[in-house]
Amino acid sequence: MKKFLLQVERNCISGALLLLPLFVFGLILQKVWGFFQKYGEKFAKMLHLDDVFGIVAQDILGGLILLLLLYFSGYLMRLAFLKKFTSWIDDKLMIFLPGYEKNKKLAEEKLKKKVKTPNTNLPVLLKNGEYWQPAHLIEEDTEGNVVVFVPTAPSKDQGQIFVVKTDSIKKLPDTTLGSLDASIKSLGKGILSFK
Known part of the structure; x- marks a missing residue:
């Protein structure tokens, strides 16, 4: 009671x-x-x-x-x-x-x-040595530098922030942030089909 x-x-x-x-x-x-x-x-x-x-x-x-x-x-x-x-x-x-x-x-x-802002918070792949990591493009400047956020699976809100050159990332224009976050939550399932 x-x-x-x-x-x-x-x-x-x-x-x-x-x-x-x-x-x-x-x-x-x-x-x-x-x-x-x-x-x-x-x-x-x-x-x-x-x-x-x-x-x-x-x-x-x-x-x-x-x-x-x-x-x-x-x-x-x-x-x-x-x-x-x-x-x-x-x-x-x-x-x-x-x-x-x-x-x-x-x-x-x-x-x-x-309100969408151009070229910010887009899904990208970040080159890290011999492999690629899913990440969010946060910011870009005119000098070829980008800020990316790499989530730690399975959480989409925790991770690390990196400042790298533009040639270290591959943009995924046909992929939404929602599908990237869902893939991160499911430990990478579906990333191979992202374009």
């Missing part, structure tokens, strides 16, 4: 740790959406779109205002002052909002997956 109660206590604490950041994020999202929805309602009444589309007009215009604000904020982020200001706000949010840093990192990772 004592073991069962300890298990219940652990599960409740784990559940609270999982749900608390999601709850805070949901509240923030609800407040932000409510703000833009209010202005969407004003524009819908001003343009008489609420007569045509009804209550949906405030959601549509609120969403458009939010998208326009996000788009133009991207241009403003190029200014150094605003970058410092947003970094300061991030620091304060990390102090006062539990789970903010974790959720921010997850969002940044998802955005990085959608």
